[in-house]
Amino acid sequence: GAVVSQHPSRVICKSGTSVKIECRSLDFQATTMFWYRQFPKQSLMLMATSNEGSKATYEQGVEKDKFLINHASLTLSTLTVTSAHPEDSSFYICSAEKTSGGAHEQFFGPGTRLTVL
Amino acid sequence: QKEVEQNSGPLSVPEGAIASLNCTYSDRGSQSFFWYRQYSGKSPELIMFIYSNGDKEDGRFTAQLNKASQYVSLLIRDSQPSDSATYLCAVDRGSTLGRLYFGRGTQLTVWP
Numbered sequence: 738g739a740v741v742s743q744h745p746s747r748v749i750c751k752s753g754t755s756v757k758i759e760c761r762s763l764d765f766q767a768t769t770m771f772w773y774r775q776f777p778k779q780s781l782m783l784m785a786t787s788n789e790g791s792k793a794t795y796e797q798g799v800e801k802d803k804f805l806i807n808h809a810s811l812t813l814s815t816l817t818v819t820s821a822h823p824e825d826s827s828f829y830i831c832s833a834e835k836t837s838g839g840a841h842e843q844f845f846g847p848g849t850r851l852t853v854l
Numbered sequence: 855q856k857e858v859e860q861n862s863g864p865l866s867v868p869e870g871a872i873a874s875l876n877c878t879y880s881d882r883g884s885q886s887f888f889w890y891r892q893y894s895g896k897s898p899e900l901i902m903f904i905y906s907n908g909d910k911e912d913g914r915f916t917a918q919l920n921k922a923s924q925y926v927s928l929l930i931r932d933s934q935p936s937d938s939a940t941y942l943c944a945v946d947r948g949s950t951l952g953r954l955y956f957g958r959g960t961q962l963t964v965w966p
Contacts, residue, residue: 771953780942780958781898830897841886841946843954848897 740764741833743846750821751854757817758849760831766811767833771843772804775828787814821853857881858945860957869966873930877943877957880924887919887926888944891937892959898942902928933964 740763750756760770768789773781785806786794793806805817814833818825828850832843860877867873875889886905890898904910904917904926916929926945930937940959947953 781956783953783956786953842900842903843888844900845890845897850895 739833739835739842739844741831741844741846743831743849745849746847747850747852749852749854752822753820755817755819756821756851757815758829758831758851760814760816760833760846762812762833762835762844765833765835767814767835768811769834770808770814771832771834772806772814772816773830773832775830775848781830784816789814818851821851823853826851826853857947857955858943858957860941860943860960862958862960864961864963866963866965867933869933869935869964871933871964873933873937873962873964875928875930875941875943875960875962877926877928877945878924879926879943879945879955881945881947881955882921882924884945884947886946887917888954889915889917889926889928890942890944890956892940892942894940901941930962933962935964935966938963 742761744759770787772784775781783796784799787806787808789808789811795801808814828848830848831846835842858879888903889901891901892898902917904919910917914931918927940961942959943957944954
């Protein structure tokens with residue numbers, strides 16, 4: 738199997754505060770993890786690619802100073818939303834890439850629903 | 855043009871019928887194609903992936919790929935009410951391994 742966990746599952750915070758979301762691959766090592774954001778009725782939008790031991794690669798339009806990513810080990814990546822505002826309220830989902838026999842599969846965490854008041 | 859387009863749905867089929875979900879993509883360099891299922895309020899779960907032209911079967915699910923037409927589909931046989939969900943088509947970004955484009959999804963309802 739390939740299990741990915743995320744913590745917390747739900748967070749409500751005040752505008753201007755920072756929120757950290759953890760993503761862990763529980764039964765495999767993931768050199769690469771991905772962070773997505775999903776607004777209601779919309780598809781997943783890739784925010785950044787997180788690589789263990791190196792800087793994250795951000796997609797166009799995603800502020801790297803606002804969405805801080807740290808991939809400290811082969812099983813953990815964190816996303817910190819700094820100075821959150823109501824427009825940052827969304828469903829944040831991470832995925833971890835499992836490589837096996839040349840295949841690259843992404844397994845998703847359960848997601849974190851962020852509400853900024 | 856969007857990178858990945860899916861028939862918008864919603865798609866409604868009776869229990870036991872075949873549900874057909876379609877997806878087209880624009881990046882000819884794409885090599886890997888995935889179907890995910892997403893229940894409301896949950897994160898996506900991988901159903902199938904396909905790399906080669908033709909059909910790939912896994913239980914009640916069959917993925918079909920036609921790279922020349924840039925088309926990928928998912929057939930669900932003997933549809934069950936528990937199959938009711940949004941189905942996301944994902945395609946790799948041909949130039950960058952691992953990064954995926956996602957379609958907006960097709961909502962499927964299977965009624966008893």
